[in-house]
Amino acid sequence: MLKSAVAVLLFSTIAVAQDAAMFRGNPEHTGVYNAAGAPQFHSLKWKFETKAQLHSSPAVANGVVYVGSTSRNLLAVDLETGKLKWKFETGARIVSSPAVVDGVVYVASYDGNFYAVDAVTGKEKWKFKTGGEKRFAAPHLHGSTPVTETMPDPFDSYLSSPVVVAGVVYFGSGDTNVYALNAADGSLKWKFKTGDVVHASPALADGTLYVGSWDSYFYAIDAATGKEKWKLKTGEDHDIYNQVGIQSSAAVADGVVYFGCRDSNFYAVDAKTGEKKWAFNNKGSWVISSPAVKDGRVYFATSDTGLVYALDLNGKEVWHFDGKHWVVFSSPAIAGNTLYLGSHAGKLRAIDLTSGKLAWEFETDGSKANGAGLTKPDGTPNYEAAFHTNFYDDMVAGVQIMLKTGAILGSPVVSGDTVIFASSDGNVYAVR
Structure with a gap:
């Protein structure tokens, strides 16, 4: 738990063949990709510079990488060459991960619109x-002052990413609703009201949509x-x-819903009844990371403690990987016997599924340029260099300072032998 105001500040995104065309790889969001991946690092295939922060996960379909940007643009980049094919401008930043289905890209923007864009031309189809x-937003957020002021949460990093199945697109919104739209024309099929902001992405299995608020x-x-x-x-x-x-x-997966929560628990729930099967407590550390599930194990990461866990399906730890307290919001992607995960340290890590040991890691440009100044000699983050007081404005500024490490907030995606991910240093990277 972030036990004091200062501690709170310091510790506080349909698979077809080898495509990664939807957040977490499929409607069930299992985070597993039908691809070879890169169990050993070979080279940087390409790097695409956007000159804006990238928070969400890319999508890959038909040889094109699609990613949203804080520059308000949805970008389409050639998977082989890393060259821009087109960009589509919205009215505000895009921190939703796009979904690509039947030649259409679906994505939400902070301008309050949900867009459908032609995947080939970049032209708007509907919004x-x-x-x-x-x-x-909440008063006294994370122990910040002024105590009575309602404060938007700077750690609310994403917008809901859509899931698209059988001609219907589903997503959540900051207006507290979950929406179902006709994918062809954007007409409303239904909306479901919750009690607060919905920025988690819905998962769909057996006719049921699962989402937290x-x-x-x-x-x-x-x-x-x-x-x-x-x-x-x-x-x-x-x-x-x-x-x-x-x-x-x-x-x-297999009749069980897995999700993390900022109450520091990771939950396993019966998909049909909603009965809690078990909860794995992370001793106060948020679980922002979305889980991956494969071969009788579930994988997730913690934020404050920077740990990556492999649990069996009874909630017992198999192994954990220690990221030295670097915050992890990124979600694990699995291809073959390797798990790929980003962190606020600006490093993409490849972890062997069997042993839980690091296979290789790749450092972003932001980490190379600024990581030393924000890292202590023991490899842990130097939060004191970013978060100077518990005043709300200083918390917001501190978040931006830490993002200079080239943080990887979104989930990597895997297509063939290539791992693609986006960074807060403004680059989309493709490594193999």
Whole structure:
């Protein structure tokens, strides 16, 4: 747990063949890719410079990488050459991971619109206006001052990423709703209201949509009708609103839903009944990372403690990898016997699934340029260099200072022998 105001500040994104065309690889969000991956590092294939921060995960379809940017643009980059094919401008930053289905790219923007864009030409097909985007906000947030001021959370890093199945696109919004739209024309099929911001990405399995909200509830919603099937209550924090809210997107496998929560628990829930099967407690560390599930194990990362866990399906630890307290919001991607994961340290790490040992790592340009000044001699982050006081403005500024490390907030994606990821240093990287 972030036990004091200062501690809070210091520690506080449909697979076809080898494509990675949807957040977490498939509608169930298992994070597993049908690709060879790169169990050994060979080379940097290319680097595409955007000159803006990149927070979300890329998508790959038909030889093109699609990624959103804080410059307000949705970008399409050639997978082989790293050259820009087109860009589509919205009214505000894009921190939603796009989905690409049947030649259309679907993505949300902070301008309050949800867009459908032609994947080949970059031309708008339609847009749907939500009730507007906003971050989760609360008074005395993370112990900051002024105590009575309601503060948007600077760690609310993403917008909901869409899942598209059978001609319907589903996503959450800062207006507290979960939406279902007709994928062909953007017309509303239904909307489901929660009690707060929904920036987690829905997972869909067996006709049910699974998604968490910042109101501390996790919901199962009938995908056809938009009616609630069940909901599960997670932790609350009405003091500094630190240990509350669901940013993690769920994964569904073999009748079980897995998701993380800012109450520091990682949950396994019966997909049909909503009954909690078990919870793995992370001793106060948020779980923003969305899980990956493969071959009887579930994998996720913690934020404050920077750990990567492999658990068996009974919630027992198999192994963990220590990231030296570098915050991890990135979600694991699995291809073959290797797990790929980014961190706020500006490093992409490849971890062997069997041993939990590091196979290789790749350092971003931002990390090379600024990592030394924000890293202590023992390899742990120098948060004191960024977060000077517990005043809210200083917390916001400190987040931006730490992002100078070329942090990898989104999930990597794997296509063939190439791992593609985006960084806060403004670059999209393709390594193999």
